[in-house]
Amino acid sequence: MPDVTTAGVTTTDLYEVTMALSYLQERMEQPATFSCFVRELPPDRGFLIAAGVDSVLDFLTRFRVGLEDVEVFAEALRQPVGELAPLLDLSFDGEVRAVPEGRVVLAGEPLLEVTAPLPQAQLIETFVLNQISHQTAVAAKCVRCVLAARGRPVVDFSLRRTHGTEAGFQAARLSAMAGFAGTSNVAAAYAERLPAVGTMAHSYVEAFEDEETAFTAFARTHPGPVTFLVDTYDTESGVAAAARVLHALDRAEGAAIRLDSGDLGALAVRARAMLDRAELPQVQIVASGGLDEFAVHDLVSAGAPIDVYAVGTRVGVSADAPFVDSAYKLVAYDGRPVMKLSSSKVTAPGCKQVFRGRGCRDVIGLADELPPAGTVPLLETLMRDGVRCAPRTTLADARQRLAADVADLPAAARAIRSPVPVEASVSAPLAALTEDVRRRIERAVLAPYGHYA
């Protein structure tokens, strides 16, 4: 996977810099562990997909605070550059344990844990969240489209409405990981070795005198199988023109028509009938236009004769859940487990592991627990001493892992409408530690100020 995010160390929230500087000045450089997880699944999600981990590892590999960065930090903090000297040359030499790209993950499960000297582990927070959050959201959305299509090919047409070109590139990669058959994104297809797919726009048809002339010219340019967009003026006249051109040029093999507006299910039925009557049973029907997993599910359930689903905008931005409730929380510092207690956002302390049983029945436990019988640990050590210690994930590997994990989910979690999320349980040692730390905090931090309660 190429590194499309070229963000530097100044692509961060200001408070990371303030805190890192303070830690350095206070000589608080003992190892800290931060855990990145999603607190709750968005509505209509039964699972999430680990994604963005490789983008984080790329970033950490090149992470180093240069003099220019210090100047930028100093201006942001309105402090003299000299005050920020401790930040100069800071790089990342810690450890990253993470769930490899493509695996199913559940609410509350650590996707990634970073253990590094506190200033380093803090300074990378914003980038970690930025990448993990949106990639995880989009990957899960893509998987749901594949599930909705029940075996029919799904392709990615999202680039024109993703939040920028970086997001578009990542959407193409994530859609491939989820099992899409191709993408319209030429740069991403080239970089990731994916099938590039595409047809023609309405503007193409409009630029010619009529549809038949347009389709004929398109076929001349396009020596391979052609797909004609038939709904520029009127879908049935478009299908008729497509049928005549396919016959006239003897180009029916591998050909398709695309429907992009109106009642796609009804139009597909009429188009199919017209094509069959025109003795073109081999010509496929591609549907596009505002599709997402809900629309695909409804069309497939209704038996629409659609052969390929092209999804775009709503999937590329994960329109119904464009973010996940992710967190990057300090869980241990200098050997001491820590946690946050504030209302509705309690975090469990300590370095963790996820133990996966059959059917994605997971137990969240402590990293040093023995795996319960019949489970395997999900988090793997991917970086040690700031250096990758595992081969870069290939898209093929991630895709295979993803398919296996999704197949292993209970059917209710895979449902398109009202999915039932699988819930991870908590191991006895983790539960006991959480209780211990809570009591320690209540004693040490809260009790002295009880009179304010």
Add this chain to the structure above:
Amino acid sequence: MPDVTTAGVTTTDLYEVTMALSYLQERMEQPATFSCFVRELPPDRGFLIAAGVDSVLDFLTRFRVGLEDVEVFAEALRQPVGELAPLLDLSFDGEVRAVPEGRVVLAGEPLLEVTAPLPQAQLIETFVLNQISHQTAVAAKCVRCVLAARGRPVVDFSLRRTHGTEAGFQAARLSAMAGFAGTSNVAAAYAERLPAVGTMAHSYVEAFEDEETAFTAFARTHPGPVTFLVDTYDTESGVAAAARVLHALDRAEGAAIRLDSGDLGALAVRARAMLDRAELPQVQIVASGGLDEFAVHDLVSAGAPIDVYAVGTRVGVSADAPFVDSAYKLVAYDGRPVMKLSSSKVTAPGCKQVFRGRGCRDVIGLADELPPAGTVPLLETLMRDGVRCAPRTTLADARQRLAADVADLPAAARAIRSPVPVEASVSAPLAALTEDVRRRIERAVLAPYGHYA
């Protein structure tokens, strides 16, 4: 504005390449005009904001198809490189007329019109839509936050959950254009000369033995005004600790506390009372945590004693409307106005202009019409012969334009809940042309195949 989108010409949908190649082979290089507009406003939007135009002009300035690009295209099309020779060295030498960044725009109004030889104007479509769509959506969301805060400062904390770092940078810039008082995004603050803002994370408090120790250390590092995050364990104990430290270190001037969870309105009332009792009336209250314009509106309406609103995720991704229904449609080719008729997606033909009257009462007309009395044209010629012919928009200009336009909107369009969009009207000449072209198409294209209707 720096150019954060470094995407090249291969960051495009495949069909743009297919079509451009076909046009070149067919010698269809006459001037074409494409119009980029938003068909309908998303729910809960009374207006949109022109944004992304400068990103497009940057892209067009550097647009040139090199040999490496042709190789990428050839692989995507599975054709020999030689077949794609007509694409080599293609650059953009057309004209761009657009609504300058920051202006209010309405549904159906062209944001941008490109006139160039057909292959060029087609090949840039994907990038134009990619930038205009998400920037317009995010800009409108940011403006609504400023309106909801009714004069109280709003700051941008969105970087951690935007769809990548490019989107995060743009969100920071757009929030400043909308009138935000600062951003947490250090790189964007530096590049755009915005106030960088930030406080501390819960992890900072947890890394110390207790809150008082943490706040004291933070104040040591931070010579300027400090903001203490008070809800790591229990908000009232946090406020008490903050008050003690501010008094002990004599750092109350310019200081603030931040509330990030729970019932922000109720907690702000209690925190305000505690601070006032502690003789710290000058200490401000910053609220954050899942805020958007709806939450800010409710807090402000309820009289919550919150001085600064920090909004993040939901605003940076425009969570309730993460995309707009944008289009880039061919409206004229070789002097001939064209249009699309397919169901619910009719586009009006011809090069257009928007004539703005007082109160954003707009008339969409043809580019060569005389402006109706009391109106000014919105679209300006920003690029001619592929060269920028207007100075680059400064953020200060855009911000000023935006504030004036938003102030000029009817109050109902500015409402946070159930806003009433302003609707543009259509000029008589544009309505007449639309009818003419529709009749021509029905005669020429559809009539011969009437038997399929």
